[in-house]
Amino acid sequence: MTSRTDYDVLIVGGGIAGLQAAIDIGDQGYRVLVVEKEPSIGGKMIALSKVFPTLDCASCICTPRMAEAAHHDNVTIMTYAEVASIERSDGFFSARVIQKPRFVRERNCIGCRKCEYVCPVDVPDEFEGNLGARKAIYIPFTNAIPQVALLDIDNCIRCGRCETVCPADAIEYDQQPEEKTLSFGAVVLTTGYELSPMNTKPEYRGDELVNVLNPLQVERLLAPHGPYGRVLRPSDGKMPESVAYVLCAGSRDKSIGVPYCSRICCMAAIKQAILLSGALPLVDITIFYMDIRAFGKGYEQFYQNAKSMGIEFVKGKVAKINEDDEHNPIVRVEVQEGESRVEERKFDMVVLMQASLPGWCPSGVCAVETSEDGFLTRKAPHSSPALTTMEGVFTAGAAAGPKDIPDTIAEAGSAAMETVLYLRSLGVEPGTESAAQEVSR
Numbered sequence: 001m002t003s004r005t006d007y008d009v010l011i012v013g014g015g016i017a018g019l020q021a022a023i024d025i026g027d028q029g030y031r032v033l034v035v036e037k038e039p040s041i042g043g044k045m046i047a048l049s050k051v052f053p054t055l056d057c058a059s060c061i062c063t064p065r066m067a068e069a070a071h072h073d074n075v076t077i078m079t080y081a082e083v084a085s086i087e088r089s090d091g092f093f094s095a096r097v098i099q100k101p102r103f104v105r106e107r108n109c110i111g112c113r114k115c116e117y118v119c120p121v122d123v124p125d126e127f128e129g130n131l132g133a134r135k136a137i138y139i140p141f142t143n144a145i146p147q148v149a150l151l152d153i154d155n156c157i158r159c160g161r162c163e164t165v166c167p168a169d170a171i172e173y174d175q176q177p178e179e180k181t182l183s184f185g186a187v188v189l190t191t192g193y194e195l196s197p198m199n200t201k202p203e204y205r206g207d208e209l210v211n212v213l214n215p216l217q218v219e220r221l222l223a224p225h226g227p228y229g230r231v232l233r234p235s236d237g238k239m240p241e242s243v244a245y246v247l248c249a250g251s252r253d254k255s256i257g258v259p260y261c262s263r264i265c266c267m268a269a270i271k272q273a274i275l276l277s278g279a280l281p282l283v284d285i286t287i288f289y290m291d292i293r294a295f296g297k298g299y300e301q302f303y304q305n306a307k308s309m310g311i312e313f314v315k316g317k318v319a320k321i322n323e324d325d326e327h328n329p330i331v332r333v334e335v336q337e338g339e340s341r342v343e344e345r346k347f348d349m350v351v352l353m354q355a356s357l358p359g360w361c362p363s364g365v366c367a368v369e370t371s372e373d374g375f376l377t378r379k380a381p382h383s384s385p386a387l388t389t390m391e392g393v394f395t396a397g398a399a400a401g402p403k404d405i406p407d408t409i410a411e412a413g414s415a416a417m418e419t420v421l422y423l424r425s426l427g428v429e430p431g432t433e434s435a436a437q438e439v440s441r
Contacts, residue, residue: 010032012035013360046062053271053301108169123152137162201253214224263403315335324346330347386414
């Protein structure tokens with residue numbers, strides 16, 4: 001089924017950058033469509049426990065923006081959808097958007113979760129970093145927007161219990177993808193980042209050792225509403241007494257094709273170390289690093305505070321990670337402080353600070369250019385950070401390179417301003433016909 005709808009702006013990605021840009025553009029009176037590939041908006045930020053260096057609650061910052069965007073008169077949100085193509089012609093953009101099947105009628109679902117309660121199937125919960133479990137039919141997380149269930153058809157056993165108990169007749173087992181062709185005056189790409197795979201450096205055995213975790217899994221352990229309700233290691237539910245962080249576990253390494261610094265890893269590790277010290281007062285924490293890059297406002301003091309709390313910083317290069325019979329990770333490291341030496345240290349848990357990779361590749365979708373690292377190319381070094389190499393297409397956040405949350409939100413504001421100026425250059429004023437209708441005349 002194909003339909004056609006017009007909006008002023010398409011925003012690809014419903015993380016904190018996309019939501020902030022959508023709100024700012026919508027506040028100027030322009031109609032915005034946000035397309036998010038996941039079943040809920042919020043991006044990476046909604047899964048975090050706290051943010052650095054203020055240690056403010058991440059959910060307390062992100063959730064109000066999610067709600068504001070969802071209830072904004074000028075903002076429409078499509079979740080669990082993907083942009084298949086974006087083409088520019090005669091001054092406006094045409095995009096093919098594919099709405100993936102939830103196997104639940106979104107207009108009917110009331111978010112009561114009765115289907116979830118009766119489902120007999122348990123599968124690993126992706127939102128919890130596969131540390132917890134969810135049902136085959138589920139709402140992604142407590143404060144998800146929209147509060148609409150999603151049926152994991154690959155794990156569904158077709159028992160029919162969800163359909164029987166649903167009070168809104170929302171279950172639709174034969175639901176099909178729906179393609180929509182939409183027209184826009186401008187596009188904002190806020191597609192974020194993904195972590196490099198845990199097996200990027202096979203010597204660390206990140207995909208094999210059960211007590212070697214990625215940073216987003218630790219964020220969920222630290223969250224008050226996380227999978228275990230407190231910090232426990234996955235293998236045996238033991239409170240860890242010693243934790244190690246391995247920085248640059250995928251970044252600044254030409255041998256694996258990621259020569260750049262991922263920028264946020266040092267501060268994210270320090271933040272988690274401080275939070276772990278608060279959650280587990282007797283825990284010993286060691287951070288293995290090549291260089292500490294505390295680049296932002298208050299970041300150096302944050303680093304110094306961590307050292308004063310007793311967190312150990314060891315300048316060294318981790319060669320490999322093994323484990324003993326009790327699944328305790330054993331880290332082999334070349335210490336580069338004082339007289340260089342090779343040591344082996346045993347920990348209860350190890351966290352790999354992986355590289356930040358582009359969250360989306362425009363190849364075959366959009367003619368916007370990317371740099372050698374795969375992130376979107378900015379128009380010129382001294383121009384607005386929101387400008388891409390394609391007229392009418394703007395960007396913000398980690399889509400153009402790794403960055404922290406304050407810079408992401410600032411760039412979202414810049415992208416919103418550039419988008420509004422561009423629409424006005426087309427002669428489109430707030431509250432009038434959509435840009436696509438104006439420029440296609």
